[in-house]
Amino acid sequence: MPAKKILIVDDDREWNFLLKMKLGIAGYMVDQAFNGEQALEKIFESKPDLVLLDITMPVMDGWQVCEQLRQKPETKALPVVIQSSLSNPEDLQRGKSFLVERFLLKPCSPTIIVQSIRDILASK
Amino acid sequence: MMKIYGKTCSVVFGVAILLGLELSDVFAEEPPSLQIVEVEFQKLLDHGLSAFIDEKYAESVGSFGEALKIKPGDKTALNALKSAELKFSKQHSTKIPIHEKELDKVRIYIRQKQYVVALIGLRSVLLQAPQYKSALRLKDKLNSTMKKIIKKENQDSYRFWVYRGVINCLEDLPAAAIEDWRKALILHANDQIVEFAIQELQGDYKPSVAVTSMVDESKPCDCDLSSSTQQVKLFEPLRLPVFASTTSAILATLESDVNRSAVLEIATAKKVSAVPLSEVQPRMVSLNSVDLISAVIRQSEALAKKMNFKGAVQLLEDWTAKNSSDLKAKEKLNQISFEWNRSSSVHYHLGLLAYAQGDFAQAIEEWKTTLQINPDHPSAKKVILRAFFKLR
Numbered sequence: 248m249p250a251k252k253i254l255i256v257d258d259d260r261e262w263n264f265l266l267k268m269k270l271g272i273a274g275y276m277v278d279q280a281f282n283g284e285q286a287l288e289k290i291f292e293s294k295p296d297l298v299l300l301d302i303t304m305p306v307m308d309g310w311q312v313c314e315q316l317r318q319k320p321e322t323k324a325l326p327v328v329i330q331s332s333l334s335n336p337e338d339l340q341r342g343k344s345f346l347v348e349r350f351l352l353k354p355c356s357p358t359i360i361v362q363s364i365r366d367i368l369a370s371k
Numbered sequence: 372m373m374k375i376y377g378k379t380c381s382v383v384f385g386v387a388i389l390l391g392l393e394l395s396d397v398f399a400e401e402p403p404s405l406q407i408v409e410v411e412f413q414k415l416l417d418h419g420l421s422a423f424i425d426e427k428y429a430e431s432v433g434s435f436g437e438a439l440k441i442k443p444g445d446k447t448a449l450n451a452l453k454s455a456e457l458k459f460s461k462q463h464s465t466k467i468p469i470h471e472k473e474l475d476k477v478r479i480y481i482r483q484k485q486y487v488v489a490l491i492g493l494r495s496v497l498l499q500a501p502q503y504k505s506a507l508r509l510k511d512k513l514n515s516t517m518k519k520i521i522k523k524e525n526q527d528s529y530r531f532w533v534y535r536g537v538i539n540c541l542e543d544l545p546a547a548a549i550e551d552w553r554k555a556l557i558l559h560a561n562d563q564i565v566e567f568a569i570q571e572l573q574g575d576y577k578p579s580v581a582v583t584s585m586v587d588e589s590k591p592c593d594c595d596l597s598s599s600t601q602q603v604k605l606f607e608p609l610r611l612p613v614f615a616s617t618t619s620a621i622l623a624t625l626e627s628d629v630n631r632s633a634v635l636e637i638a639t640a641k642k643v644s645a646v647p648l649s650e651v652q653p654r655m656v657s658l659n660s661v662d663l664i665s666a667v668i669r670q671s672e673a674l675a676k677k678m679n680f681k682g683a684v685q686l687l688e689d690w691t692a693k694n695s696s697d698l699k700a701k702e703k704l705n706q707i708s709f710e711w712n713r714s715s716s717v718h719y720h721l722g723l724l725a726y727a728q729g730d731f732a733q734a735i736e737e738w739k740t741t742l743q744i745n746p747d748h749p750s751a752k753k754v755i756l757r758a759f760f761k762l763r
Contacts, residue, residue, distance in 0.1 A: 261480075261488045261564060262564075264476060264480075264488060265492070265564070265567055268473070268491060268492055268495035268496075269495070271495065271499070272495055272498055281425060353563070354561075354563030354566055354567075356566075356570050357570060358570055
């Protein structure tokens with residue numbers, strides 16, 4: 248069975264790198280993007296199985312990415328996990344409206360991130 | 372873009388050229404055609420650097436090449452082109468083992484003095500390929516580097532404990548490393564990289580149901596998310612993710628009557644949920660408004676002391692938005708905002724000075740501090756990259 252592809256989208260390069268290493272050990276094929284625009288390019292190019300998405304980013308933020316993904320039929324059902332330090336009720340509602348699978352608060356345990364991804368992909 | 376005033380100062384002038392800062396100001400008296408050429412050169416350089424950051428090395432090589440056509444022999448452009456070409460060849464070489472690319476990044480983090488990130492990266496490579504010679508050599512090199520630099524640190528300083536943790540980890544003493552990093556976290560509670568490292572080493576770490584499911588397996592969430600107390604309830608199962616740095620979580624917890632001990636934890640800038648809220652016996656002690664104001668102010672002071680000015684300002688802004696008559700909090704907000712601006716500016720200029728003196732590693736450190744203080748600083752990221760190229 249081929250390894251599942253995960254796209255990590257986060258402008259915090261150190262965090263992005265650490266997650267990449269962690270998910271690599273967990274057996275996933277990992278690609279990285281550092282802003283929303285780059286994320287969309289990579290999503291349509293390499294078709295990941297799940298996107299781990301930060302919200303506050305330069306160029307295009309995570310909500311804009313979600314909006315674009317949900318508008319296109321090929322990415323309408325793509326699982327998205329948000330990791331963000333935003334935790335207002337409005338943000339949670341917004342996540343819900345974009346059908347995100349999980350909303351993880353930063354800083355979040357990497358083990359929890361891996362476990363969440365594993366659970367979501369197993370249920371698909 | 373940063374404005375440079377005072378063209379008579381040759382150091383500032385030189386630094387501005389090197390860094391490409393607001394060249395239109397510096398070259399204000401040059402003929403218009405020269406200004407246009409300079410702007411075009413800077414645009415190409417900036418585009419090349421952005422592409423380099425995004426690991427689009429082919430594009431980066433193209434931009435730097437074009438920049439060199441405008442200014443043949445420009446050292447910054449030449450160095451940048453060399454770096455981009457090297458990266459491009461590595462990116463497209465099938466002979467290089469996959470781990471070598473990761474090790475390259477580890478080497479970069481070592482040069483940037485991001486030792487914990489480098490350590491975790493190296494450890495990940497070694498977990499996948501325990502006998503990989505390059506990784507083992509790099510491990511020895513990192514260990515000897517750490518042993519040299521730790522001598523320069525004051526005992527009991529934050530860096531000392533972080534570095535000692537790295538050394539212990541490299542020497543396969545994970546328990547001692549965790550102990551050291553915990554001591555570092557007492558001095559700098561919001562370091563998510565050190566948190567990450569601790570969790571990596573805790574092999575027996577088992578997460579609880581520590582995520583907030585948004586879709587609840589496709590069922591709609593019934594929670595009323597409009598009140599902050601509800602929000603705390605929503606986070607109740609969180610064991611690790613909720614930290615005091617999340618301002619709305621702090622306010623929500625302060626406003627809720629969950630219990631007084633949790634509030635006291637916040638006031639000492641520790642993690643909110645070191646003990647899960649669900650496991651704390653609710654004592655239903657109501658906080659009066661004076662306690663609450665004091666707690667908010669104390670917390671903002673603690674955050675500012677740790678140079679988390681953004682968090683402190685956000686906390687006070689959230690608070691004053693809800694409590695517009697609280698003059699004490701408004702005064703504190705003004706004070707911290709001023710301090711934020713001042714600190715960020717001081718480190719930025721110290722970085723410029725180090726850069727002008729050719730101490731690129733120090734310049735990177737100062738600008739990193741600038742970004743730590745003000746993540747939205749308009750120029751810091753750009754100049755870090757320039758210094759990084761110089762360092763290479």
